[in-house]
Amino acid sequence: MRKLDRLSIGGLVCLAVLVVFALGSLVGAGGDPDAIVGPRLQPPGPGWWLGTDNLGRSVLPRVMEGVGTTLLLSSVAVLVTAALSATFGIIAGYRGGYLNELVMRLVEVLYSFPAIVLAILVAAVLGPGQTAALASIVLVTIPLMTRLVRAAAVAVSQRDYVTSAVISGAGLPRVLGRHVLPNVAGTIAVQGTYALSVGIAVEGGLSFLGFGVQPPQASLGVLIQQGGTYMIAAPWLILGPGVVLVAAILAINVVGDGLRDRLEPRETRSLT
Amino acid sequence: MRLLMWWSGRALSSAATLLGVSVLIFTAVRLMPGGFAETVLGPFATAEQKAELAARYGLDQPVFMQYGHWLAAVAGGDFGISMISRQPVGAELLARLPVTGELTVLAVVASALVGVPLGVLTAVRARPGGGGAAGRLLSGLGVSVPEFVLGSLVVFVFSRYALGLQVGTWVPFTRDPAANLATMVLPAAVLSVFAISVTARTTRDAVLGVLVEPYVTAAVGRGESPWFIVRHHILRNAAAPVVTLLGTITAYLLGGALIVEHVFNLPGVGSYIVQAVGRRDYAVVQAGVLLAAAVFIVMNVLIDLLVGVLDPRLGVLAGRRS
Amino acid sequence: MSLLTVRNLVIDYAGTRALDGADLEVAQGETVGLVGESGSGKSTLGSAVGRLLPRAARRSEGEVVVAGEPVFDLPADRLRRLRRKHLGFVFQDPIASLDPTMRVGDQLRLVLGRGADVGFHLGRVKLDDPRVMRAYPHQLSGGMAQRVAIAMAMATGPELLVADEPTAALDSQVREEVLNVVFSLAAAAGTSILWLSHDLPAVARRCDRVAVMYGGRVVETGPAREVLGNPAHPYTAALAGSAPAAAAHGVRLEPVRGRPPVLTGPSPGCAFAPRCPFAEERCEHERPEPVRVGEQDVLCHRAPRRIPATEPPNGVRP
Amino acid sequence: SDQPNPTGYLATADQSLPVGGTLNLAVHIDSGAATGYDPQLADVATTWQLLSLSYETLVTVGPDFSIQPMLAEKWDTPDPKTYVFHLRDGVTFSNGREMTADDVVGSLKRLLASKSVWRGQLGPVKSVTKDGDRAVKVTLNEPYTPFLAALANIPAAVLPMKEIDDKSVDPAKTLLGTGPYVVENHRQDVSWTFKRNDKYWAKGKPAAEAVNVTIAPEEAARIAALQNGSAALATLGNVDSATMLAGAKNVQVVTQATTDFYYLMLNTQAPSSKFADPRVRQAVAIALDPKQIADVALGGKGRPTAITPAGLPGACDPAALPSSSKSVDEAKKLLADAGAQNLTFTLSIFSTEPAPAVAQVIQQNLQQAGITVKIEQLDEASWSGKVYGKAPAEFDAALSWFAGYADPGMVTKWWNPETAGFNVGFMKPDKELNTLIDAAGKEPAGAARDKALAAVCAKADTDAQMIPLVTRPATIAFRTDALSPSLYATEGYGNVLRLIADARVKKTQ
Amino acid sequence: MSRAGDCGVILELDDVTVTFAAGPPLRRIHLDAMRHVSLSVAEGETLGLVGESGSGKTTTSRVALGLQRPASGTVRFDGRPFPKRRRELAGRMQAVLQHPHWSLNPRMRVGQSVAEPLDVLGRPAGDAVTEMLEHVGLEASFASRYPHELSGGQRQRVSIARALVTRPRFIVFDEAVSALDVSVQVQILNLIKDLQAEYGFSALFISHDLGAVRYVADRIAVMRKGEIVETADTATFYTAPAHEYSKQLLEAL
Ligand SMILES: Nc1ncnc2c1ncn2[C@@H]1O[C@H](COP(=O)(O)OP(=O)(O)OP(=O)(O)O)[C@@H](O)[C@H]1O
Ligand SMILES: Nc1ncnc2c1ncn2[C@@H]1O[C@H](COP(=O)(O)OP(=O)(O)OP(=O)(O)O)[C@@H](O)[C@H]1O
Ligand SMILES: [Mg+2]
Ligand SMILES: [Mg+2]
Numbered sequence A: 001m002r003k004l005d006r007l008s009i010g011g012l013v014c015l016a017v018l019v020v021f022a023l024g025s026l027v028g029a030g031g032d033p034d035a036i037v038g039p040r041l042q043p044p045g046p047g048w049w050l051g052t053d054n055l056g057r058s059v060l061p062r063v064m065e066g067v068g069t070t071l072l073l074s075s076v077a078v079l080v081t082a083a084l085s086a087t088f089g090i091i092a093g094y095r096g097g098y099l100n101e102l103v104m105r106l107v108e109v110l111y112s113f114p115a116i117v118l119a120i121l122v123a124a125v126l127g128p129g130q131t132a133a134l135a136s137i138v139l140v141t142i143p144l145m146t147r148l149v150r151a152a153a154v155a156v157s158q159r160d161y162v163t164s165a166v167i168s169g170a171g172l173p174r175v176l177g178r179h180v181l182p183n184v185a186g187t188i189a190v191q192g193t194y195a196l197s198v199g200i201a202v203e204g205g206l207s208f209l210g211f212g213v214q215p216p217q218a219s220l221g222v223l224i225q226q227g228g229t230y231m232i233a234a235p236w237l238i239l240g241p242g243v244v245l246v247a248a249i250l251a252i253n254v255v256g257d258g259l260r261d262r263l264e265p266r267e268t269r270s271l272t
Numbered sequence B: 001m002r003l004l005m006w007w008s009g010r011a012l013s014s015a016a017t018l019l020g021v022s023v024l025i026f027t028a029v030r031l032m033p034g035g036f037a038e039t040v041l042g043p044f045a046t047a048e049q050k051a052e053l054a055a056r057y058g059l060d061q062p063v064f065m066q067y068g069h070w071l072a073a074v075a076g077g078d079f080g081i082s083m084i085s086r087q088p089v090g091a092e093l094l095a096r097l098p099v100t101g102e103l104t105v106l107a108v109v110a111s112a113l114v115g116v117p118l119g120v121l122t123a124v125r126a127r128p129g130g131g132g133a134a135g136r137l138l139s140g141l142g143v144s145v146p147e148f149v150l151g152s153l154v155v156f157v158f159s160r161y162a163l164g165l166q167v168g169t170w171v172p173f174t175r176d177p178a179a180n181l182a183t184m185v186l187p188a189a190v191l192s193v194f195a196i197s198v199t200a201r202t203t204r205d206a207v208l209g210v211l212v213e214p215y216v217t218a219a220v221g222r223g224e225s226p227w228f229i230v231r232h233h234i235l236r237n238a239a240a241p242v243v244t245l246l247g248t249i250t251a252y253l254l255g256g257a258l259i260v261e262h263v264f265n266l267p268g269v270g271s272y273i274v275q276a277v278g279r280r281d282y283a284v285v286q287a288g289v290l291l292a293a294a295v296f297i298v299m300n301v302l303i304d305l306l307v308g309v310l311d312p313r314l315g316v317l318a319g320r321r322s
Numbered sequence C: 001m002s003l004l005t006v007r008n009l010v011i012d013y014a015g016t017r018a019l020d021g022a023d024l025e026v027a028q029g030e031t032v033g034l035v036g037e038s039g040s041g042k043s044t045l046g047s048a049v050g051r052l053l054p055r056a057a058r059r060s061e062g063e064v065v066v067a068g069e070p071v072f073d074l075p076a077d078r079l080r081r082l083r084r085k086h087l088g089f090v091f092q093d094p095i096a097s098l099d100p101t102m103r104v105g106d107q108l109r110l111v112l113g114r115g116a117d118v119g120f121h122l123g124r125v126k127l128d129d130p131r132v133m134r135a136y137p138h139q140l141s142g143g144m145a146q147r148v149a150i151a152m153a154m155a156t157g158p159e160l161l162v163a164d165e166p167t168a169a170l171d172s173q174v175r176e177e178v179l180n181v182v183f184s185l186a187a188a189a190g191t192s193i194l195w196l197s198h199d200l201p202a203v204a205r206r207c208d209r210v211a212v213m214y215g216g217r218v219v220e221t222g223p224a225r226e227v228l229g230n231p232a233h234p235y236t237a238a239l240a241g242s243a244p245a246a247a248a249h250g251v252r253l254e255p256v257r258g259r260p261p262v263l264t265g266p267s268p269g270c271a272f273a274p275r276c277p278f279a280e281e282r283c284e285h286e287r288p289e290p291v292r293v294g295e296q297d298v299l300c301h302r303a304p305r306r307i308p309a310t311e312p313p314n315g316v317r318p
Numbered sequence D: 001s002d003q004p005n006p007t008g009y010l011a012t013a014d015q016s017l018p019v020g021g022t023l024n025l026a027v028h029i030d031s032g033a034a035t036g037y038d039p040q041l042a043d044v045a046t047t048w049q050l051l052s053l054s055y056e057t058l059v060t061v062g063p064d065f066s067i068q069p070m071l072a073e074k075w076d077t078p079d080p081k082t083y084v085f086h087l088r089d090g091v092t093f094s095n096g097r098e099m100t101a102d103d104v105v106g107s108l109k110r111l112l113a114s115k116s117v118w119r120g121q122l123g124p125v126k127s128v129t130k131d132g133d134r135a136v137k138v139t140l141n142e143p144y145t146p147f148l149a150a151l152a153n154i155p156a157a158v159l160p161m162k163e164i165d166d167k168s169v170d171p172a173k174t175l176l177g178t179g180p181y182v183v184e185n186h187r188q189d190v191s192w193t194f195k196r197n198d199k200y201w202a203k204g205k206p207a208a209e210a211v212n213v214t215i216a217p218e219e220a221a222r223i224a225a226l227q228n229g230s231a232a233l234a235t236l237g238n239v240d241s242a243t244m245l246a247g248a249k250n251v252q253v254v255t256q257a258t259t260d261f262y263y264l265m266l267n268t269q270a271p272s273s274k275f276a277d278p279r280v281r282q283a284v285a286i287a288l289d290p291k292q293i294a295d296v297a298l299g300g301k302g303r304p305t306a307i308t309p310a311g312l313p314g315a316c317d318p319a320a321l322p323s324s325s326k327s328v329d330e331a332k333k334l335l336a337d338a339g340a341q342n343l344t345f346t347l348s349i350f351s352t353e354p355a356p357a358v359a360q361v362i363q364q365n366l367q368q369a370g371i372t373v374k375i376e377q378l379d380e381a382s383w384s385g386k387v388y389g390k391a392p393a394e395f396d397a398a399l400s401w402f403a404g405y406a407d408p409g410m411v412t413k414w415w416n417p418e419t420a421g422f423n424v425g426f427m428k429p430d431k432e433l434n435t436l437i438d439a440a441g442k443e444p445a446g447a448a449r450d451k452a453l454a455a456v457c458a459k460a461d462t463d464a465q466m467i468p469l470v471t472r473p474a475t476i477a478f479r480t481d482a483l484s485p486s487l488y489a490t491e492g493y494g495n496v497l498r499l500i501a502d503a504r505v506k507k508t509q
Numbered sequence E: 001m002s003r004a005g006d007c008g009v010i011l012e013l014d015d016v017t018v019t020f021a022a023g024p025p026l027r028r029i030h031l032d033a034m035r036h037v038s039l040s041v042a043e044g045e046t047l048g049l050v051g052e053s054g055s056g057k058t059t060t061s062r063v064a065l066g067l068q069r070p071a072s073g074t075v076r077f078d079g080r081p082f083p084k085r086r087r088e089l090a091g092r093m094q095a096v097l098q099h100p101h102w103s104l105n106p107r108m109r110v111g112q113s114v115a116e117p118l119d120v121l122g123r124p125a126g127d128a129v130t131e132m133l134e135h136v137g138l139e140a141s142f143a144s145r146y147p148h149e150l151s152g153g154q155r156q157r158v159s160i161a162r163a164l165v166t167r168p169r170f171i172v173f174d175e176a177v178s179a180l181d182v183s184v185q186v187q188i189l190n191l192i193k194d195l196q197a198e199y200g201f202s203a204l205f206i207s208h209d210l211g212a213v214r215y216v217a218d219r220i221a222v223m224r225k226g227e228i229v230e231t232a233d234t235a236t237f238y239t240a241p242a243h244e245y246s247k248q249l250l251e252a253l
């Protein structure tokens, strides 16, 4: 077994810092994220270390709150997606037949909807807010992951070790959980990090349309959406959340890759 | 014969999917809060005005009747008329499809041309020690920069400093191909950043899987150069998931390259559908979603065919080993 | 001058020592069988000849010289030239070692270069059916696929063919056919063969010389008949006597006692010592040096004394 | 142009520049009415603005909100209930037919017979008749001061009634007016192309040969079009656009004040309304700080207003409203008296900026009085559905804005749900307030009217079912090297393109 | 020294036919992988199954394991047809499958793989795993390795350890020792014999290596093109094969 490479450890450290940062906001470090503390659109300075936004709120506590909101929302969403995709994909891939047809058709129907239409529909049913955002992210990310997990599961199901387990009398949960799942985990990990990025993007877009996180709560999507508008006039508005977002996604991707490489005990050879 | 069977099976399941999509979208748009009348007639409309409007578009009939009429019309190639522009939806979609189509094709070509080599490189260079880190970081960066931020930045910078490429004015390809390309390059580039990253990551994953195959070791043993092995043995064998992904991205973009269409003000399908959703222009939403679904399904069929061509073991035409 | 020289090669995987100072020579035109218990390091040694080891493998000592070139110290391009000009490899799983997405004919053409006579090369491995050329690997039987792999390995006329259990996945009839092809082709082209196998009798039947591996070292080499018929190393003797095929019905064979060693570092003495019926005190902590016994080179402290004929180490009859 | 602009103007077109050229505009939204192009049924400013290129009214508003001649050369008011309009000679529709008194009479009658919102704004019209071939007489049932101002807006435009009556023209599908431009092409939500109306009655107008309007919903796209010169003028949505475009060469950003204003709706009709008690509503009104809303949410570009839009002559002073002089403590006391100390409610808003900004400042304001506001952002359609879709409506509170029009009395009508209609679902009619509104409508302009209006303002403020907040600024940017436009400093009908016929295109670029 | 018939019959295949559909939908070829195969394995007996590649040996084993439903004919395990719920058979049958490359879950350590059948039964693994590994000639330290860290032969031995660990009543060995060197082969074959003596399990031993089959099998069945052409006592078979094909096979030995 290999150790995590240095890049991935860097990613982990980065994530840990972000989590601490987000937790800081819970204990009120950095100040009240909603309070109007100064003039509008001030560059960083004492009292507002990352500047103020278009309502004269300090950006620092908002970024802190935003990190927490976004990380929580998208990671919960991706966990749900991963859980559902894994369940459906694996069962469909392992069982085949009817069940497979059904799952694949459902996924296809879902996939045929443009993401934003889907999101609006969900929000319409659930009402705007975090639940709607969560459900939308899940619905948008579920189809691709389910497809890929299923494809991987089909291949894994034909392996002899699965047959051996069946012969040993292993029940369905064990076969799927101990044998199929770990061997499609690579796919889930790669797709999971991808879904996480999509999730953050969807969250931003939804908030922009008003279906996501409701003001004044901050999320990275909201902050960046706003910051994007003021990119030239007040670059500090996008800089803080932007750097944090890029760092978060990069870290997640890198850690995801690293974990996958580590989880996947396979031989590597060089081409030279 | 085998092909025929396959095609007919495929056509049947595609029809089922389309039917499912149509039912779903039809019910869904009607479940959305805020009706067409309120949105379009505005707050001052009286009840009778609303009723008149509903009658004009048949919205006063029971939903399943509406659905039946609509389905019959669609089957005859009539997608209804937009309640906003009062123009046929089919014609408008057809007019907008080339914009989104061109954008998508450019973006997908770009992601194939950049993402695949990047993915191959990061995989071939991948070493437990952490080599290929630059490529990994790069592709990570791509997925983490939101489209609207990148789009806005590009639009702003290119328009302020007159960097040679026109933004914000769309020119039909038929009128001036060169000018058209000049306006499409930037949005396509912005659109492709995400696609490139995802392609690169998927490629890396697929190539890593192929690298350990015995036939690769055999090729190394024959003294082939890495480049040669990549070109002749790895690309094709790693292609299936990458092609699946590219196909999916294509379908996905066709259905909704809307942020880029918005920021660059391109009259494409994505913005059409979203505007229609915003105004509850039912006919447009229904037709748009159905079109997206059809494109998606066709794309899927093409992917399956292509994957079969690329890997004879997986293809629809592959027989069992005798 | 010998074509292949492996000198004191030490290869480690994370936590496992696969080769612990292996020595091997293969002369021009010679066929050498490399036999040994599973896990003794045959595949590792075979891969090391072409520097085809997985990334997890580390060479800490020793060298491999092929046609005068130090394999482990060559820059990438010279290494590739060496592989191309001097080496050929055939692996255990025949179908997996062919590119599944390419027709057999195309694969051969890729190796041979444009305009080559693919039919001729397939004919050499007795695949005359024109359908083979158009087939994909998964449409071939194991034996056919292995012959294609051999044709590809032999296409460039290598001086040394390394075959790692090329017939283990095939059934007994096909096995013979394939081996016949390999050996007759090699004989015709003057190619040396390094054949890794665990089938001692088969090796003895076909090879000029046999090298026996144990615990990551080559413990005995010599002419095939000598090694098999008159083993100098106790391990060889044990191995030679334990073939089930050799036993009569109802007779219980006694395998070599104990378990094969798993090395994590250099073995302090003779790796076989714990299982050796003749082990002496020094075997435990003194690494044996090669000794010449008759026509064999042996790594055994008591080799010069030979194995007593009266003391059959195997085949204890009830 | 270096000389200062005359009062009432943000810019005046340099008449010394040559005429001709193509004028490229970028606006954020297309006209999008289910009713098509029919100006009488148009009820939003963005539609008025585009239709105003082709349609004209009898009278128009000047920079100071005075009523100016347009298709009527002059008019007499023999008594406060009678108006006689003398039509301008030589006015033709763009199909070449001369405009007649029949067209005017027919248009007004058609409007009065329609279900248009504007029908109500015209006031108590009794009859419209031809007064000879070149004049039209309108008689009212009672005096109605905003009458001329109401006539000055696009829904009161003069239509080609002959063609409409013989059905050769459907105004919902064809634009056929007397205005300076003729539509050549329109692609919904993409673009408009207008060509100069060569038979336009005003000498030397319009100056530009053609007008192209690009619809660009995204602000970034409009800014880009301005920067790269593909648009000479663009409407912008962000109050900070000037800062963003600072440093862009040859781009000038101006803020046009409007009479439009934001207001807060407190639903008193919902079965378990939190705002049934007027003391609760008053507490909210007191706790609101319109000054801060204007300064923070609108970047100082808006101004506090009463229900008569600030900026219109005769509008009342928002500082004089009862709620303005009270302190937060009084609001808390009112809440306590009403037993609503821990008032929590949801504020439904649509997501178009700056509504969310306004809402967040409101949230901060009300927090001072211990009121918790939850903001619920919806897309416009869902918002409309929620606010206007049902009676009684189900929301707690909602935020929107009114077009303020050109007379301080016009918008006050919306405070009477029985005339307004749209707010019956959430607003209780207040008899007293309705009487005051009607009285102010009859009062001729002057000190007495100002007093009557002030009474309306104060009453509406205490009633506090719809609380006016701040005026809504419009931001316009244009290229000084491509265009010399004329723009009013304050707009009543949200028509940025009002003086488009005067604009001069600078050919040298 | 055949033990067949001594006690009850553990596995019985009666007139079993298995048909695979292969090829394109319309031009489907129906291929009989097994044709009217009848055979039985007695308690404590080892039946050797030999035959050329593609003759249907693996298919027979799949039928015997209840993984493949026959097109016709009956299969009885322990006197009863296969139960609906596979769990009821847990720990009573095991198999060593043909492909060493995919016989072990790459994500599980060797120790976990070997312990799994015990886990299924809810029995504590205890020392059984290391003990079993040692039986098949692997050091206890192998328990913590992943399959890719093993040589081909080592992997095969892990599969065997896994199959034997629950002391099942019936085991299928499909080419279980072909990839092993002779000394380990003998060790494994002896192990099978010893455990059989101790626990009395039955085995279906598939191999194309007639030598190994002779060493462990009590009886031998010869398959060709889906049919059983000869069944005989090992001794009889090796000394006096009845069928022409059997003679051919023996000559190649
Ligand atoms: N990737 C690896 N990581 C760790 N140990 C390894 C790895 N590959 C092989 N080994 C170990 O190295 C030793 C030699 O392995 P090798 O594959 O060379 O054996 P072999 O002689 O070819 O055996 P077999 O006949 O079973 O194929 C074995 O003990 C094996 O467990
Ligand atoms: N799932 C399947 N679908 C179609 N044909 C199959 C299937 N499984 C096996 N066959 C065919 O059935 C026949 C018998 O196969 P089987 O695997 O039982 O042979 P075998 O005797 O085990 O051969 P080997 O010694 O090569 O393992 C072969 O012709 C094979 O191609
Ligand atoms: Mg090996
Ligand atoms: Mg088989």
Ligand code: NI
Pocket (backbone or CB within 6 Å): B262, D217, D218
């Ligand atoms: Ni937008």
